[in-house]
Amino acid sequence: MTALDDDPGGPLLVTPAGTTVVWTDAIxxxxxxxxxxxxxxxxxxxxxxxxxxxxxxxxxxxxxxxxxxxxxxxxxxxxxxxxxxxxxxxxxLNEDLQRQLAAMMATALGEVLPLFAALVILNPLPLGVLAVGGWLALPDDGEGRLATLRDWMLAHPQLVTSPEFVRFVSLLATSIDDGARGATGVPFWLSPLFSSDDNGVASGALTVATLGGVFGMFHESDVVVERVRLETPASAPTGARDLLDRVPEVNQVRIETYEAPGMPTRYAVYIGPTETFSPFATTEPWDMTSNVYGVAGLSPGSLRAVEDAMVDAGIRSGDEVQVVGFSQGGLIATMVAASPDWNVVGAATYGAPAGNISLPDGVAGIAVRNTDDFIPALAGPQLDHHLVQIEREAFAGDTAPPTGIAAPAHQRFSYEATADAIDEAQSQAIRSQLSELERFGDGYVENGGSITVSTYHAVRVN
Missing domain, CATH: 1.10.287 (Helix Hairpins)
Incomplete structure (x- = not known):
């Protein structure tokens, strides 16, 4: 199953730009x-x-x-x-209390981890027996027990497809740094000394990258970008669904160049989602390494690839740019929009783990999340409110998510349904931002100009 015949999603929840107040679109x-x-x-x-x-x-x-x-x-x-x-x-208030409790629990767990590790080193037999016993308890279908575990998770997608699980992941993302401090002996009451603007999400991701590096995971490298296709479309995008439909896959970056006599040259940059979920880096820069480095606020390979493609397309620091991205593409789009190196005036992100990244003033657009999609929650709660925040439960009420698909609420078809609902929205908060995004490319073809598309593919080297 790869698509939904009927839209099972709930109502749109809207947080207008510059506020933290959540409305439904209807209200x-x-x-x-x-x-x-x-x-x-x-x-x-x-x-x-x-x-x-x-x-x-x-x-x-x-x-x-x-x-x-x-x-x-x-x-x-x-x-x-x-x-x-x-x-x-x-x-x-409820979320703040939950985060404080999660931080306390993570600190306490971190404090006992060194003792637990020492006990395992001195006497690993009990833990080994438990691990082997649990592994043997899994049925073997002939493909191996990892395949059995994978198939069982795919058959029960509701375990990771709910607003409650999303809240748990968000709390976990903001508590990793507390657990790390607890492991080094820092008591919880000293935590305010280490407070950050992003609830510790970046330092938690850095902890993950550092620990993973011990086992050869999350290894960053240089990237090489090549333009693989050049074409000319007929029109600029209209609506949230059209913006999402232009986000590429496999060839990870699409750049539209808008040119017309007497009009400033503008650029729309569309950035694709994660291509591989392995924590071990290969030749694909749209991977988990870039995800972790991006949330940590470092320089992921996919970001460097996008910026190289932008330079190749002729984008200069003062040129007006609009960025659009899905999943990791939304994370990288947000990082580009936050960078002082580029003049980003519009942004649209879908399912992006980018809630901990602050944007400058003057960026219009929308940040779209399904509330039962845990991927955006990996960056913690949404802290920046320059964009209109639009949320919707992809599988609302008694609707069961489809089986056989990993993280159904994060799939493109789920966000396509949400984008369709956004295009039908009636509130001025949504309509005004969509109008801003649509106006970016208005008039170029009609005034004797053209819209040229460059598609890029990037690989890791070294």
Whole structure:
């Protein structure tokens, strides 16, 4: 099963740019309409007050109902806003308490790990017996017990496809650094001294990279980028789904060059998702090594490949750029947008583990996440709010995720369904950002210009 016949997703949850208040798209759209109606009624009242007569109708009989209707609209909009703010505040308080508890537990676990390791070194027999016994308890289907475990996980995708599991992963991502400090003897009450702007996500990822390096994992290397195709499309993208559809795979980077007489040259950069999930680096730079290095705030191979492709496409530091990415591509797109080396004015990310990266002012766009997709949670909670945050449960209610697919809520077809829902959204918060993204390429073909596509493929070397 690779696609869904009917959309099983839930409602869109929207956090407008610059806020931390979560609305549903429907309620936000209703608030927009109430606000517009209130303004219209206010203008009507001014017209009535300025009129000499109303064709025989008493002005005193018209003004009170108009004022009452205007006041009701204002009151309803205020109450909607208050409910959304109270809900968001309660959720934030709950999340803060959970993170503090997770940090305490991680620190305590870290404190006992050295003792546990010493006991294992001195007497490894009990642990060995438990490990071998657990391994032998798994059925062997002839392909090996690892294949059996893999098949069992694919047959039970609900274990990793739920908002509750996503919350657990997010708490884990912000607690790894606490566990590492506990292992070195730093008590929990000293943790505030090590606090960071990203809840310790970057230092936790760095810990993972460092520990993995001991076993030969997460080895970064140089990358080489080659342009493999050049073509000219007919139009600029329209809508969230069209943006996502242009994100490449296999050939990891697509750059659209917008040129027209009398118009500034602009560039849209589309960045593909992870291609291999092995922690051991091969020739593929869109791998777990780049994921870990990216979340850690280092210089992953996929980022360097994208920037090399941008230079090859002729992008200079002052040129206006729009970035779009899915999964790891969204992480790298966010890193490009955050870099002072590039003039990124628009961004759209889907399922990106990039919540711990801060963006500069002046970047318009959307950050899309499925709330039952644990991949974005690997970067912890969403801390930056320059972009409109749009969330939706891919498999809502009693809808079971499809079997035989790893992480169904993170698959492209799940985000395609969410993108379709975004294109149908009615709230001004979403519509305004989509309009900004669409306007980036408006008028180039119509004014005698062209949109040229360059596709790039990168490999690791050394």
């Amino acid at each position: 936000l759209a209703s608030a927009d309409r109430l606000g517009a109606l209130q303004v219209a009624l206010h203008l009507d009242l001014r017209r009535v007050n300025a009129a000499d007569h109303l064709g025989g109708v008493s002005m005193h009989s018209v003004i009170p109902p108009l004022e009452q209707a205007r006041a009701l609209c204002a009151d309803a909009a205020d109450k909607m806003r208050l409910v959304a703010e109270q809900y968001s505040s309660a959720e934030q």
